[in-house]
Amino acid sequence: MKTTYLFLYTELAAYTMACLTALKKQDPAAAIYVVHFPVNKEAPFVFDFSSIGTFRSIETFSSYREMEAYAVKIRPTKLICCGWINKNYIRLSNRLKNSATCILTLDNQLTRSWKQLVWKWSGALLLRHIFSFVWVPGQRQFSYALFLGFRKEQVLVDFYACDTSFFSKVGAAALSAKAEAFPRVLLCVARYIPVKAYEELWDAFIQWQETAPSEWELWCVGAGEGFANRVEHPKIKHLGFLQPAEMEPILEKAGVFVLISKFEPWGVVVHEMAAAGFPLLLSAEIGAGDSFLCRENGWMIASHQRADIVDAFKKIASTPVAELIKMGHKSQELAAAISPQTWANTLLGAGPRTINQ
Known part of the structure; x- marks a missing residue:
């Protein structure tokens, strides 16, 4: 069965493209769709999207409803949402959680600040309801994911990988x-x-x-x-x-x-x-x-x-x-321990939500 990936990205970078390219090579039948923020003026990378999939800037959607219609038509089997800074990304993930394996990514370090404590007992409750997995780059973020209430088996590691x-x-x-x-x-x-x-x-x-x-x-x-x-x-x-x-x-x-x-x-x-x-x-x-x-x-x-x-x-x-x-x-x-290939392998191995999740 062909896998359809929908990535809800904030900022694109060169390493993002390297990882997506590795995913396409390891899963050539896959359909890859990327919704992203406009290219950052402070990091104006020039990208070649042609060999990977379909990319669309969030600016091209006139409303949340248009973005939702676009995503529903795609029918993703795996949805990867980068953080919770964009509320429409979270809203869309919630809309698709029963038909797609939804994966949240985060790079926040655990600080136990009052802000994190408040978030643990407020917004994090919704995140745990929506996402089957949370994908983090390292130990400090792993600790934060556990702090937010995700179980160890739900936490994927090595989210960031350079070329x-x-x-x-x-x-x-x-x-x-x-x-x-x-x-x-x-x-x-x-x-x-x-x-x-x-x-x-x-x-x-x-x-x-x-x-x-x-x-x-x-x-x-x-x-x-x-x-x-x-x-x-x-x-x-x-x-x-x-x-x-x-x-x-x-x-x-x-x-x-x-x-x-x-x-x-x-x-x-x-x-x-x-x-x-x-x-x-x-x-x-x-x-x-x-x-x-x-x-x-x-x-x-x-x-x-x-x-x-x-x-x-x-x-x-x-x-x-x-x-x-x-x-x-x-x-x-x-x-050498982390690469676009290990990144792709992690995503390929992230299975659907189980009953006890």
């Missing part, structure tokens, strides 16, 4: 060259918004270079509201937003990946950079660090204080090249 084929291929070739001449370049890929802690990163890097000048540079990739106010410095490069294919030469010329966000529920970019063979410097707030960072492949800043970030830079600079290369290989090893 490991692309990044690992680039990384494998780059590591060989880096062993001969390791690039003294710190690379940060993030939107220019306050929670990404770019200002703290720039301030610490500048102080480090002023007190202990070295060959090291800092390259920043991304766009966002803060780009116009970026810090200018001879050793800091702002490369703007880059499409995945444009990242390849950057990955080859950079040495260590840095992301010190103050808020980062997951962070697929960490998976991408691990797959590309980078040693990692992260903050504790980044959910993906649980899966892709250990003592063998990187460092975690003690805090967002300038002195602690500078201290981390010093540790990187004092690490022998041979050790940095070893760390890069460890990153690739950790990254």
